[in-house]
Structures are given as C-alpha cells and as structure tokens.
Amino acid sequence: MTAIDTQTSLTQVGSLIRGARQNKGLTQAQLAERLATSQSAIARIEQGSQNLSVDLLARINQALEADLLSIGGARPAHLRVTGGHQLSGTITVKSSKNGAVALLCASLLNRGRTVLRGVARIVEVDRIVDVLRSIGVRATWSADGKDLEIVPPALLDLDGIDEDAARRTRSIIMFLGPLLGREQRFQLPYAGGCDLGTRTVEPHMIALRPFGLDVVATSGSYQATVKRDQPEELSVVLTERGDTVTENALMAAARHPGTTTIRNASPNYMVQDLCFYLELLGVRVEGIGTTTLRVHGVTDIDADVEYAPSEDPVEAMSLLTAGIVTHSEITVARVPIEFMEIELATLAEMGLRYTLSPEYPAANGRSRLVDVTVHPSDLKAPIDKIHPMPFPGLNIDNLPFFAVIAACADGHTLIHDWVYEGRAIHLTDLNRLGAEVRLLDPHRLDVTGPTHWSGAEVSCPPALRPAVVILLAMLAAKGTSVLRGVDIIARGYEQLQERLMELGAQIETFRD
Ligand SMILES: CC(=O)N[C@H]1[C@@H](OP(=O)(O)OP(=O)(O)OC[C@H]2O[C@@H](n3ccc(=O)[nH]c3=O)[C@H](O)[C@@H]2O)O[C@H](CO)[C@@H](O)[C@@H]1O
C-alpha cells in the first residue's frame, strides 16, 4: 500500500477531508460510522496526525461521495478475478436495499423515534440518509454500524435538501407520499438511478392525486402542492402494479384521516416490510400480501418503534447464482422463501439440484426464511421463455441472473425483459467472457449454452444487477479477468466481493 508520509501533506489532506465532510453536513462521528472506524480516528486524520493508505483515502472519497484527491483515492475500484474454481461454505443474505429505502422514507411519517435493525450498509441507504440529514432528520448508526436510529425534527428544512444525493437515487420519489401528509407546498429534485432506460414517474402522480397532491415538473424539480378536502373514504386504483408506487400510496394513506382502499397494489417483499412497519406505527393495514390493501389512516403518528427489515431476495438470487455458475456446493442462509419460490421452481426445471432447510422466522417475526444448499448440477435450457411478472411472479431484478445461468445450461434460452428498456442490453457483455448472448431486440435475449468461459477484461455495466452478473461469470471463467469500475456494486450489496472471498472466490480489489 502507498502511504502519504510527510507531515505537510497529511495536514493538507486532513483539512481537505474536514472541508468535504462539513460540506456534506456530517459530524466526525457520522463519517466514522460510514468508515466503520472511531470518531477519534477521524479527528486524528483531520488534524494530519494519522498516516493514510490509498485504500483508506478511497473509502473516505466514497463515504463523502467526493472527488477529494487524485492520489488514487478518487479513482474507481476494479476487480481482478481468478476464476474457474469451485466455492464452498455458507453465506448469509443481508436485509434488502428496497425494504430499507422504503422504511427510511416512511420514517418521515413518525414524529417519534424509529430504530431500524440490521440495515444493509450500502450506498443507496447512505444517499437517502444524506438526504434525510440535510432536511434536519437526526439519523444515527449504532456503535456496531448495524442499526439506524431516526428522529425527524418538528419542522423539516426542505430548502436545505442535499440535491446531489437526492438526484443520484430514484427512491427520492418516495418522499412524496410521506411529505404530502405534513407539508402544504414543497419541492423535490428529479429522481435518478441506474442506467436501465426511461422509468416513468406518472403512476406515482396518478396514485397520489386522490390525496390532493398536484405536481408540476419544472426545470430539475417537482413542485408539489397539496389540497386537503378529500372525503374520508378514499379509493386509489394504481395504473401499474409497481413497488414504489404502492409504497407511496401506502405512506400517503397512513396519514389520511379515514380509510383508503388501494387496488392493483404490489404485494412484493419491500411493500410487505413497509406494511409491517406501518402496523407498528398504529396504522391498520388489511390485505398485506395481496393486491388490495385497506389502510386505516392516523392523522398524528408519534411512536417509538423498532423494526428489522427482512432479507433481500435479490441478494439471495445473486448468491445462489455464484454457486450455480461455479458448479459448487454452497449454502445460502436466510433466504426469504416466499419471494424465491418461482425462481427455484424454474431452476429445478433447468436441472438444478438443491435442498432446503426447515423454515424459520425472520427477525421481523413475519417473513419466512430457509437455508438453500445448491449442489453441482448439469443444467439444460428451459422449454419456455423466462420472463418476470409483478409478485407473485419471477422478480424482474432476478431476471439478469438467469442470463448467466442460461449461459451455463445446454441449449437455447429465451429471456424476455418486458419491463426495462435498457437492462437486457448490458447482459451482452457476457459475450466478452465467451458466452453466446444474442440481443433479439432491446427486451429479448437468446442465450446459447453451455459456455466455455474464458477470462477477459470488461468495463463494469452502469447498472447494478448486470454488474454483479458479469462478476459472477468471471468467477466461472478459467483464468484471470478484470472488471473495471465496480463502485456501482456497493449501491446495492454490502461487501459483496469480501463475502464471496469467504467462500473461496479469488478476487482482488485494485485502483489505477
Ligand atoms: C427501490 C425499489 O423498490 N426498486 C424496485 C422497484 O422500482 P420501481 O417501483 O421504481 O419500479 P418502476 O416504477 O421503475 O417499474 C419498473 C418498470 O416496470 C413497469 N411496470 C411495472 C409494474 C406494472 O404493473 N407494469 C409495468 O409496466 C414500469 O413502467 C417500469 O418501466 O420495482 C422495480 C420493478 O419491480 C425493481 O426493479 C426495483 O428494484
């Protein structure tokens, strides 16, 4: 590791870091949490009395989402993967990104203290936490960095919103639902996110109109005004069975003084997490896990509650895929089985052998978990196309993993991503590692297997799931591969490379 060793440089670097931290509105303790270090270590770094490795500088850059220094720190991370080896052992699924972001937004409904237990330490969570802090919310990680305590202020400082963090995530759209219950007029920056093609926000506007919300999109932001003359009994029909749109409607309904029926609601995992949390806040929700929700709103919510978001089915799929494509026997522990049944049934049809442990409850006491052990299997292409559906269907975020699995299977697989305009295109990067993936049109892939994978250098796709798919293919590919610019993986996965290494994967992180 390179080290900066002159006192002058260290002092200068320290004050650069202090400036960037203060700019971001973080305390030393908050930066320390993000780096899993102590507040006193940050104090020493800022005073210039601690040596800094290039790696630590890079982590500070990432934590501050800043481009502080060009001494390697600001440069993107790359992975060197030596593949073609079997993995072994047990790996545990973390709590979900999508549940966490919904709950972070929903905590704005509560005047009391929300403690979220076992929140995934991922960049998407950091971005929403940054936005919350910028509007005056107190958000504090526990000493072990696992639990997050959130206390909103009496009055939100919406003018102080961290626009940069807000624009980097699509989830900012989920501020509309909770905010319309407490503000008459506000503005939010446009939603951003991964490069998956255009993603509409119109269904959100349609869903929130019955609550009195009117939104005008001006240059760069949504201008929202709220009229409060709704009848007690509200009916909301969603035009799409989307996850975040359902969450927005639920959060608006939570503070509507009356009963709201939401039809064509998504019953997906993150929506269920949100419903369980709302129940703790005293909001009665009928029909959880179905497409019709009846919400009994409460005008004032002031409760001190604790909730543990459930395990991530998409991470579960990612980890199972690591075992499948490397022909390994591994156990993926804490798989939320309700949200993986169709994926597992499809894989069984393709010839995958796996065993399931008895079910046990998640920490929220509601979700059902199992440990899944995959065994090395000879796979064959499925007879029918693989396509996603809103839950209960094969999860759209799990679809990309079927591309790399299909590439290991004998025969032709048709993969149809009818949802995203641009995600399937990234999966043709598998061809650089020896796969035969043909893009029939932006939504359909023809994958021919089995593949004789070979190591190659690939630029990481600018989309979360395709990025991980390429990394997993590299684990299958004999020889050395390089995946360039992998920072996007941390948006949705906590320490993925490190955890795969615990299963025996040979992955080295480096920077130019
Ligand atoms: C933070 C979060 O929870 N993100 C998830 C959420 O995003 P989110 O809820 O934001 O998903 P979008 O609203 O972008 O919907 C995804 C796409 O599906 C289309 N669509 C969706 C439902 C439907 O009934 N008909 C239809 O056409 C939408 O037009 C869009 O093109 O759901 C997506 C689809 O499951 C997942 O990929 C995201 O990981």
Ligand SMILES: C=C(OP(=O)(O)O)C(=O)O
């Ligand atoms: C598309 C995804 O999520 P988001 O809605 O956060 O972009 C995903 O998780 O793959």
